[in-house]
Amino acid sequence: MVVTESTVEAGLGGTHRLTTARAMVEAIEIEMRRDASVFYLGEDVGAYGGIFGSTTGLLDEFGPERVIDTPISETAFIGLAIGAAVEGMRPIAELMFADFMGVCLDQIYNHMAKIHYESGGHVKVPMVLTTAVGGGYSDGAQHSQCLWGTFAHLPGMKVVVPSTPADAKGLMASAIQDDNPVIYMFHKGVMGLAWMAKNSRAIDLVPEGLYTVPIGKAKVIRQGSDVSVVTIGLSVHHVLDVAENLAGNVDVEVIDLRSLVPLDREAILASVSKTGRLVVVDEDYLSFGLSGEVSATVTDVDPTMLKMPVKRVANPDTPVPYSRPLEYAILPRQDRIEAAIREVASA
Amino acid sequence: MTTTAPDRQQVGLDDEARLGLYATMVLARRFEEAILAEYHADKGPGFDIGKGLVPGEMHLAAGQEPVAAGVCAHLRSDDAITATHRPHHFAIAHGVDLGRMAAEIFGRETGLGHGRGGHMHLFDPETHFSCSGIVTEGYPAALGQAFAFVRHGTDRIAVAVTGDGGANQGAFHESLNLAACWKLPVVFVIEDNDWAISVPRSASTAVSSNATRARAYDMPGVRVEDNDVEAVYLAASEAVARARAGDGPSLIEVHTLRLWGHFEGDAQGYRPELAEVVGHDPIPSYETKLRSDGILDDSRRDKIYQQAGERIEQAIAFAKSSPLPDPSTARSYIFA
Numbered sequence: 001m002v003v004t005e006s007t008v009e010a011g012l013g014g015t016h017r018l019t020t021a022r023a024m025v026e027a028i029e030i031e032m033r034r035d036a037s038v039f040y041l042g043e044d045v046g047a048y049g050g051i052f053g054s055t056t057g058l059l060d061e062f063g064p065e066r067v068i069d070t071p072i073s074e075t076a077f078i079g080l081a082i083g084a085a086v087e088g089m090r091p092i093a094e095l096m097f098a099d100f101m102g103v104c105l106d107q108i109y110n111h112m113a114k115i116h117y118e119s120g121g122h123v124k125v126p127m128v129l130t131t132a133v134g135g136g137y138s139d140g141a142q143h144s145q146c147l148w149g150t151f152a153h154l155p156g157m158k159v160v161v162p163s164t165p166a167d168a169k170g171l172m173a174s175a176i177q178d179d180n181p182v183i184y185m186f187h188k189g190v191m192g193l194a195w196m197a198k199n200s201r202a203i204d205l206v207p208e209g210l211y212t213v214p215i216g217k218a219k220v221i222r223q224g225s226d227v228s229v230v231t232i233g234l235s236v237h238h239v240l241d242v243a244e245n246l247a248g249n250v251d252v253e254v255i256d257l258r259s260l261v262p263l264d265r266e267a268i269l270a271s272v273s274k275t276g277r278l279v280v281v282d283e284d285y286l287s288f289g290l291s292g293e294v295s296a297t298v299t300d301v302d303p304t305m306l307k308m309p310v311k312r313v314a315n316p317d318t319p320v321p322y323s324r325p326l327e328y329a330i331l332p333r334q335d336r337i338e339a340a341i342r343e344v345a346s347a
Numbered sequence: 348m349t350t351t352a353p354d355r356q357q358v359g360l361d362d363e364a365r366l367g368l369y370a371t372m373v374l375a376r377r378f379e380e381a382i383l384a385e386y387h388a389d390k391g392p393g394f395d396i397g398k399g400l401v402p403g404e405m406h407l408a409a410g411q412e413p414v415a416a417g418v419c420a421h422l423r424s425d426d427a428i429t430a431t432h433r434p435h436h437f438a439i440a441h442g443v444d445l446g447r448m449a450a451e452i453f454g455r456e457t458g459l460g461h462g463r464g465g466h467m468h469l470f471d472p473e474t475h476f477s478c479s480g481i482v483t484e485g486y487p488a489a490l491g492q493a494f495a496f497v498r499h500g501t502d503r504i505a506v507a508v509t510g511d512g513g514a515n516q517g518a519f520h521e522s523l524n525l526a527a528c529w530k531l532p533v534v535f536v537i538e539d540n541d542w543a544i545s546v547p548r549s550a551s552t553a554v555s556s557n558a559t560r561a562r563a564y565d566m567p568g569v570r571v572e573d574n575d576v577e578a579v580y581l582a583a584s585e586a587v588a589r590a591r592a593g594d595g596p597s598l599i600e601v602h603t604l605r606l607w608g609h610f611e612g613d614a615q616g617y618r619p620e621l622a623e624v625v626g627h628d629p630i631p632s633y634e635t636k637l638r639s640d641g642i643l644d645d646s647r648r649d650k651i652y653q654q655a656g657e658r659i660e661q662a663i664a665f666a667k668s669s670p671l672p673d674p675s676t677a678r679s680y681i682f683a
Binding site: 070071073075076077078079080081082083084085086087088089091103106107110111114115116117118119120121122123124126155156158179180 | 427429458459460461462463464468470471472475477479480481484486487488489490491492493494495496498499505517518521522524525528679680681682683
């Protein structure tokens, strides 16, 4: 990716090449230097540096008072973050895997997300909940889910999903600065980890210094005229791979939503009004989720915009299997994405 | 915690403080009696929970006032409380504005949450009071408030309240462990009213005293029997002082009494001791004690009741005369 004016949304100065994980950490470092009320807590976020590299190096600079290892007590420490946020701090709490939400969801959706509303706006909960999502590396049904549709379904929290190093940095800075609870879901496959297959864009140019990306703005990551592909997370890269492959045959426009809440419906409508064809690629479960929401965004406004029915490429409502051929069969990988694009483009 | 009784004068339990405990309990009871009357005034014919000026579930704390009065007597308005689905007595004892609380209970725009919260979801930033409708899920937030108070370099503390049923929740054990591990200035309070809705404590709880559970987390734990407001006061005195001094959390379980149902409309058919309950009302018994100690007489009692009555009357009038929220604003305050 070439960093152009439009991608450097609030940065100053030069760029440097970082992995997504490192870019995320850089944003946290900058905010922690700027704001003494920011602290990070979670399991293995200290000396380990985060299982997926989300806090690497933070302990060295900020010490154990601000980079805090917790007991395996997600209800207690996420609730602690909520209480600290209510009292004016800006905590970042890490839920190691989104799959673990089952042990602490009450704190997330009944407290973190609702306190501002229930208090009639009198209490703010400015916190970030970071969490790792996604599969593709045989981690089985309890460590491979995306679940962003579940969080996005529950009102009161923003849900961001960066796919590139620059967005990982810019969205993290915005999340920390936001006065609302923000769930920051990083796909393990985009982090650029040394011990997991990397996509080719997991190391890329990132603006130096203070840099924010507004939450709620999708990004046209590839311009095209034939088919709009709306996606998020690691799937962005699978779609870009396919789009590059199909170049010359099908001109694919790729929209990286970057957040589910707020959902940039205008960006979806603008693209589909141009192409008339829509494919939604979502690694989360098919039914009752993001792909249906994106489709409804178009049909609610003007179904005649569509020259072909929408195709949805998602997890077919299946627990993520362990064995590689089974997992690959249910993930929205390049083969399924390409077939969907070709089908939609065929008429 | 030490078994030697602290000196009553030394911890401030003088005549004035004792009258204060009584007045707080009276205020809480009179408020809830007023809410009770308003709640049932227009639920008929029969009982329709969604009808009337005060719709929805209503969990009243009559009988449990000694817990709130005894604990909150030691708090400042900059200390935090996270209370339960049965929150009014703690809110009142901690000084939450009666009018704005009543208005919230009546679902009015002038309420603490502009009518978005209701009686189980009261938030008052001025007194750092909040409550939650989910059992024991207020405990974790108290840890965070305590954490922030320490980080801000203050001696402020947080009080977290749950019931005996709530002590069997995961959030209870996670919170005690984390607070002890990090030595947070928290006072954990358990209101043991013998009943988890309809399930007796004997059928749900493996230990006879939850104070023993405190020991599992290496923190002081005491159980106060007899629903005695002064015993609560003395126990809380020690726990609050310990938290304020930076010595970490404590647990206080009070064997209290739920005079009325779990919620209004609860016929309590499961409760064999119901006929005797009224005889254990802690307010008349404390009144008798104060009278026999020569602290309370008819004129003082009447004054306390009159002042409580006036405040409650004003609060209810404020609530009733306040506008309902504009339906077009239902989506306000989802995000800051």
